[in-house]
Amino acid sequence: MSATGQPGSSYHHGDLPAALVRATLEIVAECGVHGFSVAEAARRTGVSPAAPYRHFADRNTLLAAAADTIAHQLQAACREAAAAARRPEDRLAAVATAYVRSAARFQSCFDLLMDAELRSYRPELRESTRSLVDLQLPSALALAEPQSAVALLEALRCLSRGYAALLLDGSFGPPMEVCESVAERAGRAARSLASGYACQDQAKSH
Template identity: 80%
Template structure:
């Protein structure tokens, strides 16, 4: 017999962590990271205020789990974009474009990936960043010697995060309406950057 949440709605116990993560992403999207509370996530999933703590020890752990969900989606999206390009510089540019588009799509939730406190307390978030670097590494090595390739990856990371941050800050206008133009700018910048590192 299914368990019953605080508001009387049934839920399958095995799905509660996933439901809490979905609720967390909804709250962060609406209220930002600072507006998130475990109590509100519990209310939205119709469980008691104590129920989330059976799966996540604290607020930070639930936010980190939500951040990992975004990180996995980001990796999958970037991986698909990279696979669709042929030349190394085009693959790197496609990665940057996909990163910027993901930032526009997730908006407030994307900030979870850059939250310094979460990254310090949850090493798995740093590992997700490493996975993104590994996705770009073969293309960078195809263009340059290892030491230069590392410098290229550092520059590309700054470029991608910079465009994403400026987009989310509204520097270019409302994120949904300017996503295509900003992604195009980022793509050109990444391609130009990569061409300068060719050995």
């Protein structure tokens, strides 16, 4: 329910688990992970404080379900970006750019993906990282030998997460104001990194 007593945007209409996840994301976006409570999610969804526990064992289980939603949205954004690029290095750059843009869009909700504790509550969260690796692996293998391709993917993961973290903590300025420029810088850095690994392996082969 909203503050006025009317059903809010998360009112469940028969699908309480999904509504609770939506409410969780709303609260985390507004108050951060530490400001989230199951009781507030229940209030916004228009149900009793005990109702969420019929579907989610505890606070972290609900947060993990919300993190899974963010993970799927991130994967979709990265897949779409990669599909629009033609060359391997451009696909890798596009994924890095999409990753940083998504971090800016999710804001505090992105912290859910970085919370290692939540992965123990929802194994699917571990798969989300693997899915991004699988998405980029063909492009990396097109540029470098297998061992170098694995190292490239590890470096790209660190690069994308690093830019995202620095963007969200305000190191570059107000996140939404600088989002596009930072995302583009991440993409350029990823492209340079990919090209460097490709050149390195080409030099070894001669």
